[in-house]
Amino acid sequence: MKVVEFIDVSKKYPNGTVALKGINLKINKGDFAFIVGSSGSGKSTLLKLLMKEETATEGEVMVNGYQLSTLEPKQIPYLRREMGVVFQDFRLLPNKTVYENVAFAMEITECLPKEIRRQVPMSLALVGLSRKANAYPHQLSGGEQQRVAIARSLVNNPALLIADEPTGNLDPENSWEIIRFLTEVNQRGTTVIIATHEKTIVDAMKKRVIAIDKGRITRDQQKGLYGDEDTEYKIYS
Amino acid sequence: MKIRSIKYILKESFLNAYRNRLMTLASISIISAALVLFGVFYLILVNLNYNLNILSQQPKMQVYCLSELTDEQVNAVKTEIDSNKYIDSITVVSKKDAFEQLKKYLDNDKTAEGGANILEGYDDSFLNVSFIIKVKNPEDSGVVATELRSLAGVENVVYSQQTIDMITQVANWVRIISMVLIGVLLFISLLIISNTIKLTVFARRKEINIMKYIGATDWFIRWPFIYEGIFIGIIGAVMAFLMVAYLYSFIEPKLSNNLVSFGSGFSIVKFQSVWGTLALFYAGVSIVIGASGSVMSIRKHLKV
Numbered sequence: 001m002k003v004v005e006f007i008d009v010s011k012k013y014p015n016g017t018v019a020l021k022g023i024n025l026k027i028n029k030g031d032f033a034f035i036v037g038s039s040g041s042g043k044s045t046l047l048k049l050l051m052k053e054e055t056a057t058e059g060e061v062m063v064n065g066y067q068l069s070t071l072e073p074k075q076i077p078y079l080r081r082e083m084g085v086v087f088q089d090f091r092l093l094p095n096k097t098v099y100e101n102v103a104f105a106m107e108i109t110e111c112l113p114k115e116i117r118r119q120v121p122m123s124l125a126l127v128g129l130s131r132k133a134n135a136y137p138h139q140l141s142g143g144e145q146q147r148v149a150i151a152r153s154l155v156n157n158p159a160l161l162i163a164d165e166p167t168g169n170l171d172p173e174n175s176w177e178i179i180r181f182l183t184e185v186n187q188r189g190t191t192v193i194i195a196t197h198e199k200t201i202v203d204a205m206k207k208r209v210i211a212i213d214k215g216r217i218t219r220d221q222q223k224g225l226y227g228d229e230d231t232e233y234k235i236y237s
Numbered sequence: 238m239k240i241r242s243i244k245y246i247l248k249e250s251f252l253n254a255y256r257n258r259l260m261t262l263a264s265i266s267i268i269s270a271a272l273v274l275f276g277v278f279y280l281i282l283v284n285l286n287y288n289l290n291i292l293s294q295q296p297k298m299q300v301y302c303l304s305e306l307t308d309e310q311v312n313a314v315k316t317e318i319d320s321n322k323y324i325d326s327i328t329v330v331s332k333k334d335a336f337e338q339l340k341k342y343l344d345n346d347k348t349a350e351g352g353a354n355i356l357e358g359y360d361d362s363f364l365n366v367s368f369i370i371k372v373k374n375p376e377d378s379g380v381v382a383t384e385l386r387s388l389a390g391v392e393n394v395v396y397s398q399q400t401i402d403m404i405t406q407v408a409n410w411v412r413i414i415s416m417v418l419i420g421v422l423l424f425i426s427l428l429i430i431s432n433t434i435k436l437t438v439f440a441r442r443k444e445i446n447i448m449k450y451i452g453a454t455d456w457f458i459r460w461p462f463i464y465e466g467i468f469i470g471i472i473g474a475v476m477a478f479l480m481v482a483y484l485y486s487f488i489e490p491k492l493s494n495n496l497v498s499f500g501s502g503f504s505i506v507k508f509q510s511v512w513g514t515l516a517l518f519y520a521g522v523s524i525v526i527g528a529s530g531s532v533m534s535i536r537k538h539l540k541v
Binding site: 108 | 447449
């Protein structure tokens, strides 16, 4: 079953920049995919199209049954509830505790308080932060903050988890921990899409790799590596 | 919207106001300052209008009949005056009434000269029957006076053209000036309030952005800000009201003493008779401005 599908998608910004050209892409339920590419390759635009922050100028984007080209602005919040999003800069609410940050994602979807009280501790336990529930984000390390963000993105049981450079602000040790959590999430059945620059991680994971360059998909490979041509010696150097 | 969301939103707006308490305090102060100014102008206007009303009703025209007229002749004069289209009402002051008034006046103000006792031996026959006339439009007083003077049996017409003219003019100017001032002040308060809420929204733009990404609807994002705006507005209004009430209760007795010695029936409006209107107005203005200021300020940040 497809969770994400791009059909001949192009995106041209009003200033004339062509960010994506003729993108065709399918991501199935339960997939774990890396999207790699240098900055300016169109990677971010691809994620923005998924979240309907931007709309494709041509083609169709389908996300979990939503047809994004005709999606009304009023429906956008409901689309976004189908996906959990994790950002490079964590985007936690600084004046809410860890618990409140996670509960917040359920409050805005108007869940029952009973469900919130049950679901939030579970989510925090999953990322190993039960004991920090009452701490504020600034009292946590970067790795811990990102784990809170993951707990928040998962609390509504989304079909799809999108992570935009989730390890970009973290040291290698914390990065690996985040990747480990994302893998766990994936093993529980959630589709995970990670946009990243981290060659070491991509190479070691041996998962699906979608490479984008100058607005086109240049490679889509199961069990792929970060960059094909120079991987042979870079891995061992 | 579901009940529990309302509870969440209310809690959230209070928490937000508390967490950004410095900003909240600043907004409350600005709103109360604007409303205090507004209240002061309003009360000045109310008092001026009140006094102008008293004054413009006071200098009525008095028409004196010749003292030798019989009752029928007096009635004829009254019918004549009644038919004048400029006249609002007529009150007859009979000889007996005039005599009583004179006695009272002497008793009260001329006690040293013997009071009413000096009228011993006199009756009311030397006095004139007179009519107190209220002219519909004070500006017509001149015309009316000339017309009435030409009537047979009328001895004299007493009125004060200049006072009436002056009062009419002052009344008009005061009305115009205070309307303009209140309008300008209201507009300035709206700008200040919406700008302050813009600051609050701006301080929380990241929060709004995050909420958009995790699937909050626009109204869900808006409500806490709207309630916060209303909350700030109402607190500001309550403070302004208390200040104005205190100020007025402080000034009122002093001013009313001064006005009594100034004479001419000037007086100051009792606070009890204006607080209702003022409070209603404050509530309305603060709610409307708080809410609309919030909506205006948040619009830009909802586009993600």
